[in-house]
Amino acid sequence: GEDVEQSLFLSVREGDSSVINCTYTDSSSTYLYWYKQEPGAGLQLLTYIFSNMDMKQDQRLTVLLNKKDKHLSLRIADTQTGDSAIYFCAERAGGTYKYIFGTGTRLKVLA
Amino acid sequence: GAVVSQHPSWVICKSGTSVKIECRSLDFQATTMFWYRQFPKQSLMLMATSNEGSKATYEQGVEKDKFLINHASLTLSTLTVTSAHPEDSSFYICSARTRQGVGTDPRVTQYFGPGTRLTVL
Numbered sequence: 001g002e003d004v005e006q007s008l009f010l011s012v013r014e015g016d017s018s019v020i021n022c023t024y025t026d027s028s029s030t031y032l033y034w035y036k037q038e039p040g041a042g043l044q045l046l047t048y049i050f051s052n053m054d055m056k057q058d059q060r061l062t063v064l065l066n067k068k069d070k071h072l073s074l075r076i077a078d079t080q081t082g083d084s085a086i087y088f089c090a091e092r093a094g095g096t097y098k099y100i101f102g103t104g105t106r107l108k109v110l111a
Numbered sequence: 112g113a114v115v116s117q118h119p120s121w122v123i124c125k126s127g128t129s130v131k132i133e134c135r136s137l138d139f140q141a142t143t144m145f146w147y148r149q150f151p152k153q154s155l156m157l158m159a160t161s162n163e164g165s166k167a168t169y170e171q172g173v174e175k176d177k178f179l180i181n182h183a184s185l186t187l188s189t190l191t192v193t194s195a196h197p198e199d200s201s202f203y204i205c206s207a208r209t210r211q212g213v214g215t216d217p218r219v220t221q222y223f224g225p226g227t228r229l230t231v232l
Binding site: 035 | 204
């Protein structure tokens with residue numbers, strides 16, 4: 001079945017880079033997304049990558065996709081305290097519009 | 112563009128009562144809306160898929176008689192939690208699927224509402 005896994009916690013110092021990892025199982029996924037959720041709030045779309053791409057860069061965000069290993073990562077450069085939040089990866093299952101969300105990674109940025 | 116609202120943003124109710132949550136697409140027509148539930152410190156779990164004018168499709172393990180979904184128009188879907196119990200306390204998030212070409216990027220096919228926090232006493 002579909003399963004999307006993430007590490008639960010990540011702590012970094014302000015100004016350092018953060019790397020959040022995600023593994024998924026559905027090889028037919030077409031798009032993979034990264035969302036940010038701040039406490040008590042909804043989801044904010046950060047970026048996405050199409051399954052035939054290896055990398056996508058968007059300002060401070062870099063997404064890497066290893067389709068062979070079904071591994072997705074989000075790198076945040078120059079991490080700021082305002083980046084502290086929970087980050088979810090999500091895959092759009094092939095042939096559907098359903099999103100399957102990962103378990104979420106809680107990022108804490110230390111000043 | 113592609114803004115989704117939810118009402119109410121939070122609600123507290125007594126055990127045994129029913130609660131209705133609304134999900135609206137404000138500036139586009141949504142052929143499909145999705146309802147998710149998020150327990151504290153957990154991920155979003157898809158509950159059901161709602162298509163305008165037809166019955167909702169529920170995910171395995173979700174009680175359709177307890178979580179009533181109505182998608183009466185292309186801009187409104189409602190989720191009614193019937194006979195709510197404390198274990199139904201959760202954060203409920205809806206999303207709306209856009210038609211191709213709507214929104215800031217047509218490859219982003221779901222736009223999420225801000226969520227509704229339900230607390231059942």
